[in-house]
Amino acid sequence: MGSTDFSFKLADHPKIPKGKQLAVIILDGWGEEKPDQYNCIYVAETPTMDSLKKGAPEKWTLIKAHGPAVGLPTEDDMGNSEVGHNALGAGRIFAQGAKLVDYALASGKIYEGAGFKYIKESFENGTLHLIGLLSDGGVHSRLDQLQLLLKGAAQNGAKRIRVHILTDGRDCLDGSSIGYVETLENDLVELQKQGVDAQIASGGGRMYVTMDRYENDWGVVKRGWDAQVLGKAPHKFRSALEAVKKLREDPKASDQYLPPFVIVDENEKAVGPILDGDAVVTINFRADRMTMVAKAFEYENFSAFDRVRYPKIRYAGMLQYDGELKLPSHYLVSPPDIDRTSGEYLVHNGIRTFACSETVKFGHVTFFWNGNRSGYFNEELETYVEIPSDSGITFNVKPKNKRCHIEWPL
Numbered sequence: 519m520g521s522t523d524f525s526f527k528l529a530d531h532p533k534i535p536k537g538k539q540l541a542v543i544i545l546d547g548w549g550e551e552k553p554d555q556y557n558c559i560y561v562a563e564t565p566t567m568d569s570l571k572k573g574a575p576e577k578w579t580l581i582k583a584h585g586p587a588v589g590l591p592t593e594d595d596m597g598n599s600e601v602g603h604n605a606l607g608a609g610r611i612f613a614q615g616a617k618l619v620d621y622a623l624a625s626g627k628i629y630e631g632a633g634f635k636y637i638k639e640s641f642e643n644g645t646l647h648l649i650g651l652l653s654d655g656g657v658h659s660r661l662d663q664l665q666l667l668l669k670g671a672a673q674n675g676a677k678r679i680r681v682h683i684l685t686d687g688r689d690c691l692d693g694s695s696i697g698y699v700e701t702l703e704n705d706l707v708e709l710q711k712q713g714v715d716a717q718i719a720s721g722g723g724r725m726y727v728t729m730d731r732y733e734n735d736w737g738v739v740k741r742g743w744d745a746q747v748l749g750k751a752p753h754k755f756r757s758a759l760e761a762v763k764k765l766r767e768d769p770k771a772s773d774q775y776l777p778p779f780v781i782v783d784e785n786e787k788a789v790g791p792i793l794d795g796d797a798v799v800t801i802n803f804r805a806d807r808m809t810m811v812a813k814a815f816e817y818e819n820f821s822a823f824d825r826v827r828y829p830k831i832r833y834a835g836m837l838q839y840d841g842e843l844k845l846p847s848h849y850l851v852s853p854p855d856i857d858r859t860s861g862e863y864l865v866h867n868g869i870r871t872f873a874c875s876e877t878v879k880f881g882h883v884t885f886f887w888n889g890n891r892s893g894y895f896n897e898e899l900e901t902y903v904e905i906p907s908d909s910g911i912t913f914n915v916k917p918k919n920k921r922c923h924i925e926w927p928l
């Protein structure tokens with residue numbers, strides 16, 4: 519079918535009668551795998567799921583939620599809710615951020631793009647700051663991509679580089695931050711040998727510093743801002759390896775929740791605050807946990823927290839994180855262009871939809887579901903309900919889902 523033949527008109531469903539309500543319920547994080555003692559879903563008592571499966575085995579279908587089936591580079595790439603909701607919402611497979619960045623780095627196209635050219639203008643007199651998740655998880659970012667970008671930036675003229683790390687332990691083992699920091703520091707030493715002034719400048723755990731999502735807690739982004747931009751944090755160290763090792767000595771510490779720290783020189787001065795004339799790149803390819811920090815860097819008018827100082831920088835995202843808001847306006851790799859999602863089809867056919875979730879997953883059933891697009895297709899036909907999540911308390915401490923009361927029909 520040529521593109522001009524395209525129509526949003528849906529044919530009648532062969533089985534589901536018109537006028538019925540249909541619920542799509544996403545069990546985010548649920549899956550079937552090898553039945554052994556390491557499989558927590560297999561080991562747990564799951565009477566509702568068991569009865570659903572036994573009650574209608576002919577209707578029980580497994581779908582793949584990882585690897586190329588959801589647009590990720592290889593079978594070894596675990597699924598995650600961005601790629602899962604994108605694929606389910608669109609009903610089609612799109613090459614995802616991880617794959618697009620891999621390609622842009624391998625082909626060198628990343629350095630020819632408008633985004634890189636834009637930040638490159640700061641290389642002569644300013645510092646290049648890279649902010650993002652230091653991890654091999656492949657869900658929000660990948661260490662090998664950061665390594666390639668560091669090398670490529672240096673080859674393309676960056677003379678002074680500062681990396682602001684966010685430790686993971688959520689998409690990879692808790693404690694793995696130490697190994698990742700070692701690897702990164704070794705790479706930075708190699709760059710120093712080539713005459714590049716390259717260092718880790720600040721850090722903190724992803725869930726406590728910078729990587730909040732869906733505006734659940736701006737305090738998280740502020741902690742990152744203070745360390746990365748202002749060079750201020752409750753903990754100061756001479757190296758990131760020392761920082762991560764020392765902070766992890768607290769028996770309650772975990773990579774995800776490490777407090778913010780800055781690296782200081784022999785005079786206790788932060789080695790890498792973000793200053794006028796610098797370039798900043800947020801290196802995560804996944805959008806949800808980068809949108810808030812992107813707003814803090816991008817928006818002149820901003821009131822979510824007191825930035826104290828708003829440096830005049832050239833800022834780019836690894837990808838554009840929100841296609842609707844065009845946020846950020848500069849980016850190194852074009853995001854997947856996910857169009858004709860199910861939500862768009864439904865409104866074009868006059869069908870009402872209702873999406874509901876707690877704050878921390880709200881964008882999953884709206885933004886990701888609609889192809890990384892914020893807002894409504896048609897506000898008259900769509901209703902989105904966000905049930906506020908707790909902030910400042912983690913789900914392992916308070917796991918119970920919240921309820922809300924909705925009058926039906928809407």
Ligand SMILES: O=C(O)[C@@H](CO)OP(=O)(O)O
Binds near residue numbers: 546547658688689807
């Ligand atoms: O919390 C998140 O950001 C990811 C894991 O990194 O989980 P999910 O894909 O389920 O949102």
